[in-house]
Amino acid sequence: MDSRVITITSGKGGVGKTTTTANLGTALAMMGKKVAVVDSDIGLRNLDAVLGLENRIVYDLVDVVEGQCRLRQALIKDKRQPELYLLPAAQTRDKNAVNSVQMEQLCQQLRPEFDYIIIDSPAGIEQGFRNAIVGADEIIIVANPEMASVRDADRIIGLVESAGKPEPRLILNRLRPEMVRRGDMMDVADVLEVLGVDLLGIIPEDENIIIAINKGEPIVYDKRTKAGRAYFNAAQRILGEEVPLEEVTEATSLMERLRRLMGFGPALTERRVRS
């Protein structure tokens, strides 16, 4: 069985990496895949809380890397998904406690056990980020449609390319369709044009996400929410399924532009060639 290591990263903090990791991991497990989600943000552990597993931690990633415990002892089984496991970050250690070689070895150790290994990267572009991508087959970038986030995402894309990894895909998080319609926020087409990467999903701003994190239950369980459906769709796209971008149905013109961007029309290519 071929396993895939996917790293979720962003450059800028607070754009939704951990929420994205938790939800994509949960959704893939819901679809019958065996999944490990790995928190590589050493010193600032959070993925455990988003999954509601913060009280079950005994050993962590640094313990595994240093040989203090076996991998299986550190993996925490999810409450609801029998095929979902968490490898938590160390909370009391320095973020330089692990090096790139150790992280790559950890990925190799996880591969035979899982279909998907999803690594939550720390913010920034330092060692922690490099560790998070070193063993990855694929990188997913999370960005919000605002200047600072997109600018950092561009920087990350450059670093991912220079690390010899395939071109990353984008999850555009916290999009507010009403603001886009008023012209007060960049739309999906703008961000994709500027960054020049492919889109994996659009997650609309949804206050249910905060409620879900408060409860420790990923929002993908709640299909009545827009964000929950959007994350589920993105996970299906990771499996290679073609799922239309139903999540931003409010604006017709936007939908039209999106359809073109996803390859159902010639507009983007024309635009790229023209100027």
Place this chain on the structure above:
Amino acid sequence: MGVFEFMIGRKKPTPGEVAKERLKVALAHDRIKVNPELLELIKHDLLKAISQRMEIDEQHVQVNMAREGGFDKILADMPVKRQKIAFEWDPPSHSPAASALKGGPLHVEIERMRDDK
């Protein structure tokens, strides 16, 4: 195009459009680290090259970096004052034109003024 579109054609860009344009310029600078001095040199070089063929309105030349569709590009906006097309025409010896000229190339000069409104 880009920023200049707004200066010329449209009245007021929306905040979303402003963000996109600012981003494009910022990213191009971030990516290839072009400092203003280098951009000034590029502008000078472009003017020198193009001035041999066309007279450029130097007051209104704008040279900038931008990023679109995953590519960095130099955007040069150079208003043309007049075209200077001057060249020597040396027709091949077997053509009737060559015998008509009886040796020596023909000096051709075409000039076109800008259509001022």
